[in-house]
Amino acid sequence: MFCGTQFSIYPMSDDFVDVILGSIGPLQHRDDIRVETDDLSTLVVGTPNAVFTTVRDVYAEACRRGGHVVLSATFSRGCPGEPDDPMCVPEKPAEASASKAQLEVVAPLAIDVAAQYSLYPLGIPSYMDVIYREIAEAKKAACYDRGKNFCTRLKGDLSDVFAVFGRTFESAARETGHVVLTATVSKGSPSQKQGG
Template sequence: MFCGAQLSLYPMTDRFVDIILQAIEVFKHTDGIRLETDDLSTCVIGTPKKVFEVAQGLFQPAAVTGVHVVLNALFSRGCPGEPDDPICTPCTPDKPATEADLIDLSTLPSTGIPVSAQYSLYPLGAENYMEHIYQQIDEAKKEGTYGGGKHFATRLEGDLGKVFATLYNAFTRTSLVAGHVVVHATLSANSPSRKKNEK
């Protein structure tokens, strides 16, 4: 099944070009993924695990610089009309995701980088899609990354690695119940703005 992401990195600094190009350069010769960059985003095609690894691998080094940086990501799997790609075949519909594909957040080492995020989950073509969305909100609560509701999105808070794991798990779990799943996520590090719940 075709799986990939459109990833955009926004470093809020005059040096944004260097930070973006350095981040993308790291993945230019990575096996098992296909990369396409234009002026709006970098498309990465591969298995869900690889695609999330690239997303985290783009964002984490940029966040480490201390600059306020945002990653905007669209993750998609099973989109009709997209070509079936050989590098995506490990996640064919006849070999769906299982519990074993999920990440246990309690075993993850800390990256030491706190992030704020918001994401929206879209199980397409499913009448009971809201039910699937609410289930993943409950899962984020159990995983300890839930940061509260917002209009049209769910807030996540915590260590960078754990927030990516919650996003990956929501994407993967929902693929067990819907053929075409999309996650839009915004992750922010080093923001000078106060979070709403901060005094």
């Protein structure tokens, strides 16, 4: 299984460089994940647990620095953008299932966020059944907010929101070897009260 993410942190403030570099800087010292950063995003490759907890914790650190901060992330098993890389070939569902791991659960992080995410189980005609099933499961979570066109909204503590992301990703991976989940998480938006 090849699992990873491309994620970006967007601090809506003049000191965005300090917030970004201060948050992602510590990743350079990790040896359990592969990290590559350019001007558009940071790549993290590792186990599903390592990938999700890393992005969550980097974003939490950025949030603690104050202001309105948004996370945009694409989590993927497989990499359709690189046809020459043997790691890109989607695995069989059985193999993906065997490598299933639980997302590490943490206590509330005391960071209130709004979020929306979309799930794309690739390569299977029954993908809508998987999506419907995962939406039904997400509705049981306390942080479920509502459906929107093309995505599902969550609101609540950052730890709970990431628990839904991780559970959705892992569950969908039982159906197909290539799963993508895209997510937007926002903390401190001044328009949050007007927002639906």
